[in-house]
Amino acid sequence: MSSGDGQRESSGEVPEQLALLRETVRRRKPPKAKPRTWRGAALAGELPVARVLVDKGLVHLDRYFDYAVPAAMDEEAQPGVRVRVRFGAGEKEGRREGGRLINGFIVERAARSDYSGALAPIAQVLSPERVLTRPLLRLCRAVADRYAGSLADVVQLAVPPRMARAEKRTSPDAQPPPGPPAPGSWERYVEGPGYLSALAEGGTPRAVWTALPGPQWPEELARAVAAALASGRGALAVLPDGRAAQRVDAALTSLLGSGRHVLLTAESGPEQRYGRWLAVNRGSVRAVVGTRAAMFAPVHDLGLAVLWDDGDAAHSDDHAPQPHAREVLLQRAVTEGAGFLLGGHSCTVEGAQLVESGWARPLEAARETLRRTAPLIRTVGEYDEARDPAARTARLPSLAWNTARDALRRGPVLVQVPRRGYVPRLACERCRAPARCAHCSGPLEALEANGALRCGWCARESPGWHCSQCGGARLRGQVFGARRTAEELGRAFPQVPVRTSGRDHVLETVPGSPAIIVSTPGAEPVAEGPGYAAAVLLDAWALLGRPDLRAGEEALRRWLSAAALVRPGGGGEGSEGEDGSRAGGEDGDGTVLIVAEPTLRPVQALVRWDPAGFAVRELAERAELGFPPVSRMAAVSGRAEAVAGLLAQARLPGDAEVLGPVPVPVIQQGRPRRPGDPPAGEEWVRALVRVPQGSGAALASALKTAHVARLTRREGTPVQIRVDPPDIG
Template sequence: MSRENGRPEAGASDAGEQLALIREAVRENKAGRAKPRTWRGAELAAQLPVARVLVDKGLVHLDRYFDYAVPAAMDDEAQPGVRVRVRFGAGEKGGRREGGKLVSGFIVERVAESDYRGVLAPIAQVLSSERVLTPELLGLCRAVADRYAGSLADVVQLAIPPRRARAEAKPSPDPQPPNAPPEPGSWERYGAGPGFLTALTRGDAPRAVWTALPGATWPQELARAAAAALAGGRGALVVVPDGRAAARVDAALGELIGTGRHVLLTADAGPEERYRRWLAVSRGAVRAVVGTRAAMFAPVADLGLVALWDDGDASHSDPHAPQPHAREVLIQRSVNERAGFLLGGLSCTVEAAQLVETGWARPLAAEREQVRAAAPLVRTVSDGDEARDAAARAARLPTMAWQLVREGLQRGPVLVQVPRRGYAPRLSCERCRTPARCRSCAGPLESQHAGDLVCAWCGRPEPDWHCGECGGTRLRARIVGARRTAEELGRVFPAVPVRTSGRDHVLATVPDAPALVVSTPGAEPVAEGEGYAAALLLDGWALLGRPDLRAGEEALRRWLGAAGLVRGQVAGGTVAVIAEPTLRPVQALVRWDPVGHAVRELAERAELGFPPVSRMASVTGRPEDVTDLLRSAELPAGAEVLGPVPLPIPDPGRPRRPGDPPAGEQWERALVRVRPGQGAALAAALKAARAARMVKREGEAVRVRIDPPDLG
């Protein structure tokens, strides 16, 4: 085996003895005289007696393959892609050096000789003959690890579910012939929609950013895109944010192509059943997958389409190292496997807008007439409302909102969206509620213990803050939660049922009957029938005041997600958003123009030099460790370091979350920004610096995240 920290693996008295045996076996094989050989009492494989193994150790300084000898008894099963157990590391026992502990791994390839000149330890056990790490999946995992400055073992652990022996023993169903091409259906509403489906059926690789119309038809439209790829004899992969969305697409695809032609990969299936379905995909028995985030690595054979719904949803960013985003993984797969690409949603992220601006993908949207017919009427606090109600703009529930709820309840259920409890209190102008921003880098301002304002991004103090919109000098930070809102509405409408949907209990659907449905963003249930009669979007300033670069984009995304569940304007659907009406996200909602908002946001990012126009990494850890890593890293030319700034100390009363510093420790975070085209160099530099520190055992570990989705 290769060395760990410079120490060879124990297991033989003479390193040259094994190497000579291997070379002799290779020579005899070439001459047609290959004979079984023994080494320390065990026969070696006569051909390709060295296995390169990816050991399940997700440490950046061990991010390489390790060579092991293949015993003859394991020759048939020890093939590339299978799971094995090997001895890793050396230890001391009773004054004798012995092999390290058993760890899991995957055989990557079999070779004739090893470059390592020490002693190779033999493979201890072949866990399964199932080849789960295919060359295509290995290449994808390596590309993702390099992009996110992570280790290959960590990415493989995300890509391949844990083994369940009983699932492997069950045979997968026989592959089924391609289905007939689907009819365009509701894709007819999009000018280029039928052509996109035709290209997929033809076996082409079209790439599109799809701005979906509001309503309940998007699951069927995703299903038709997948069915078009299947009709062309290729595979399809659809990734959605959560299990509720996956169930809707799963039902639509099953209705379209029949049962047994696709699988649903979500955590709700349970470990064994999920692994059984994953094996059916890996074995080529099933060529279509619908799933949540982890399904982005599903080994679909001959992939013809990768589709992602609502890429702005935070659940698409994996919380486990190296924290890849499903959008970037699927873009990589589209390029590697020459597959079609479909990025869809009711909203549009700046990353999606950039794909269109660079020409990598084409826009796929409906004409304005179709948008106006499908979208509800969106109202906000206007000058006329202020004339009738002097406190309308500052009130949490102005008169206009009460009127909308009363009228909506006469026709059906009314949705009330409230920002979820748990947002950190953020500062905004008390008069107009514009977020308090740094004049230097536009970062969010925070109040220190002494009451001084500082920027959470660059650390610059802001002693003389005043609102750039109204000139106000007073700040506020307050949010009312969903439970209290439900209680208030229940007292005002005592005869109407009040239902809540949130983190503790998420409703999938609600009946088509008058009721108040109070929900946190992302947990809105679907109203049966035509949809909600009306929707009320409360506390807009709280969403817009989040300390993040994409606060406006995220607020608009959440509003569109709720408003998209409301009946169209023709059917009387109405939405009221309680927020400052002059703000850009509010105006984009009123016009139902997510693409225009994303394009303007992208232009501003270009002026400020923020992602996705630039590439960025966050470096988090103890102050001395962050400083040392940034000093030792060979960053690309022109790299700019923002900060470091201290991170808030977590409240000891709440559960500890991934990424939180140890109890009682003060951590800092620095942001490293580079020009476009330098992202790979930035990731490589930070990964090399982390690996060098771990080899030298200098300080504590530092956490590096490439392209952090949240800069707050």
């Protein structure tokens, strides 16, 4: 019985113990998860992996690298910020401790990494400022793919260097949208007011604008930007140089006041430029006016992208992968749903193609309006010079002297000379052989009258020169520069001041009083008041004779840019002469004289002031020959075996055509280097790969893939790939 009682007691205690055990389990807290660490340092709890774009522009490293995010940096290490990471060839691509510190950008945060090893942590967050935003990253990726380049190279062009003091300053508050601007001088164009109205109403009109001559174009461009701002969107205008950007900046300030836009140019200085860029990135400012680098400006809700004078070589970047501002802005207009305005006094074949394809509409003035605003155009050809003793002895035809003399009674006269310096090209007087430097074979030039000869490449003087062909010791000038021309004009007009404007010293503006301004192309200053009374365009053969597919287009562009600074030629009451020139209604109004053969197509386009018609005819000829922009091209340069090896490995599109390779001239010692030049003394070749317009992306991808494979396997010497080369001559 006792045993039975003992069993009952035991059976009675079991439920109590089980209940107590259940209560203990219920109250017990779950164990804390062990924090992830790297060598004792805690990592971020959520999204502990950061994908980083390292600042290493090697095409075979064109990808993201995973790094661990320390817990202490979790809040600041967000997508778009600058960081410092360890990266080196001996540390398994930066994932292990070691390697040198290098800058980069976080592009995204992730929960896990595909890399099986231990991830190295981010060394430092340089700034919490998100500078590489997702839209900007997409744009840079698209540009890198188009030009077969690396993303890191494009990001270096798009994001300016960091200036800590600029980041500490707060940006101004965003201003409300202004009211729609009045058409102003846009009424001179047939569809000008309609274009502004479409922008102000939130539309995305696309146009190729042939601007009328005169000083009104900066104000017209500013009104287009103001119309986009009136719709509550942003605007971006890219100009070829700082002088043009400052004119548009002044016009926009006069129209809308300060605070609504920023000016992004190199003249601003690194800190000020970065501060303005940050104001745009933060959304405080919605409009940007700037030079080439501004094409990547992170404008919020872009409504209008403007490019002025797209034929200027300054729009093509010299740094890899050498993108052109026109193509970048076209990409932005398409992907960001913005309006587009391609403007200039001239028209490129690319602009003509945009109109011909229907993607953009022409924005031009009526012919009667053009007659009222354009100067009188006169020509002096070879036949006229042969009968003119002054042209044979003084290099300037009598008509040029008379034109300058008459115009000086009313205002300044512009003289455009294609070459700078005094006498930049010399030849033997006896056999006409070019005068060369005995040290590097560079061209000899005269710096002044009766002065020592100096090499244009190595700057060595050449006293006692003798011709290597015939032994002659007398020289004659082949090409005369701006300083020599200014000297001759100073002797001809001793009572008139003569000033020069060129690469060494560019004049911004000149007074409207009588003076002679000798300028090289692109450096012409703006004359105050109504403009120049006359312009003389000398040595047209120097621009037309270049071995370049764009020689005629470039010559016409430079002539029109100079002629647009001249006063109107007679109020529209004139008529066309036998050579096609317009004779003004009043004798002595604005006149442009060009010393060139009148029958040449670019000269006739200048006489008729018809840049769009010239571009259309050039485009038709390019289509027959299969040249850009009808086709897409890529230039592959390097040693012969390297070029052949890359082209053999590249899976080119089926419709690709390889032209060449042909030898690239060897770079002589002392000659200034240009983008794409081979190393000094090396023998390079260049091959052109041509595809139809629709296969451009496939061509760039095939060349980049083959290039990456060769670099990874270290096969042969590297090559240079240039998509859309500006010079295929």
